[in-house]
Amino acid sequence: MPKVSSKRQITLPVDQCRLAGIEPGDEYECFVDNDGHITIIKKVSGAARGILKGVDPDTRVSEDASRQSSINA
Template sequence: MHKVSSKRQVTLPKDLCDQTGIFPGDYVEIFEFNGKLTVIKKVVGSSAGSLQHLKPRIAIRDNESLQDALHDCH
């Protein structure tokens, strides 16, 4: 069992880090679903090119997009 510190920190067990390839200095993402936490190691470049298939809509200007986004916030 692991104790949460006063700073809400938890030490990851070395054996689990070894099994999952998590090393000091790595970044992890923590997700909550149905009251359970999941820790996932972030891999630099893993999402590179994932939006590459999307094409910009030249007809929409930056200012128009900004005004549309601001309008949706209110």
């Protein structure tokens, strides 16, 4: 079972990395919900390109608050 190192680093098991398509050097986003569950999402360049085309942003909500609300939903 993987453990958290003294530097708070976590090693992901190889089989999980293969399933998620995560390779050494990949970038990721990490989120924590109110129950303490951690979600790791591999960043993919251009993955959202054009998805929000024509949508006006709501500047009253920060990016971080928006991400958290989607996790807590």
